Amino acid sequence: MSTLSASSPMGRCTLVGAGPGDPELLTLKALKAIQAATVLLVDDLVSEAIVALASPGARLVAVGKRGGCQSTPQAFIEKLIVTNVLEGEQVVRLKGGDPFIFGRGGEEAEHLRAAGIEVEVVNGITAGLAGMTQLGAPLTHRDHAHGVIFITGHTRPGAQATDWQQLAATAHAARLTLVIYMGMKGVADIANGLLQGLPPATPVAVIQNASLPHQRHAIARLDELVTVVAQEGLGSPSVLVVGQVVRCAQSFAQWLDSADLDAARHQARAA
Template identity: 45%
Template sequence: MMPKGKVHLVGAGPGDPELLTLKAARLIASARVLVHDRLVSDAILAMARPDAVLIDVGKSPKRHPVPQEAINEILIAQAKAGHDVVRLKGGDPFIFGRGGEEALALAEAGIACEIVPGITAAQGAAASVGIPLTHRGVAEHVTYLTGHCRADQPLDVDFSKLADSDGTLVVYMGLATIAEIAGQLLAHGLPSATPVLVVNRATTDRERHLLSTLAEIAEDVAASALEGPCLFVIGAVAGLAGRLGRIRDDATVFAVAAQ
């Protein structure tokens, strides 16, 4: 019987290949099979060995050509065929990456699995712009929220727990739902002047920004015609973007409404 291969669930980081961990880079360069998401950059995929089999299982809003159950089956089948597999995910595999579901499926199938963490989009975007996610006396904690629910279902969130002016709220995949999120936060008491920073295509050469307020963010996003992955930083730390002067000179700033 052919020995089983191993699956590495690898975080590709927010986009810039130089933000890969050394371990991630080594595994990408040596993997026989590489199963990747849509947001993994071409520059990172180009690091794969010439004879590697690249399997695209990427999803986009309202378009899931390869369901999660099928992805699990691909990983299991490739490992059972004796291949060492890299399952490459944007950001970190365990932060809105469904890595836990894949790890459970592999465990149930008796496949060895190793997790290789990556820089998540919140960290990459904040660092690229130059703002902290926590800051003494300004933001004592940070919360990550997905703006996209499983199977495109409506948001099911207790916004009363998120409308906290003492912390930072980071919204992943919220481009289509930011109007609802902002409205709920306002309704639960977060001040209308709360700064909101949008980072589009963070850490790449196509990075763009929008600096707004909670009251105006929905209108500003609609006017900006932003496309592609966007991350929303909501809270007082977002207002530090202008003060720190770290919004990149070569990036387009759509609006500056926050103080």
């Protein structure tokens, strides 16, 4: 592998979390990095509104990666970063959500540092947090959840599968919220496994396209999750949030309905 030498131009790489899609959820540090980049390697799930913030002279390279779909090989992405840094470019690897939460940011940082390349990481809001916030609910709550587990529903081929039964039992005993990414393809297996350790009435929120104008969601009992997903036509990219904190989202929805009704009554009286 090529490494930097004293005669090489001074390039740089920044792994930037683009958040769940809403550009207003970008950090100031992320915005500055995007605007300063001369080359941006952009993930498939980064919204067009965020990509549009790049400098007009920047070179944009699409390096889509999405579970269950044809993806740009990881080794090729890492080679692109190294090549551009060695050529003196200010490279931003723009990732949906946070680079260090299922964004392969750890792999890329290790690879680049091994090549002698300076790497900076800029965190972004992860979809599981943003999606629940949009529903007016937290991931932790003193009355409902003492912690949260972020886990992927999509494992590398040949890797040991997640023991959903054991995970569910742990979450139930410790009162933890489960936030499951990339789980829609295997939602039936996940639900069946979780039912071995969680009560059937455990509430689950399915949140698709978190934070974007076309965000959709559904709330279901765990034992009805697969049916509700099919009925609502929900698919990727979605997160599953499992646990009692989902009841806060239900309460928030009821409050909104009540507020809307009060507003309608007030308008009717005024008329």
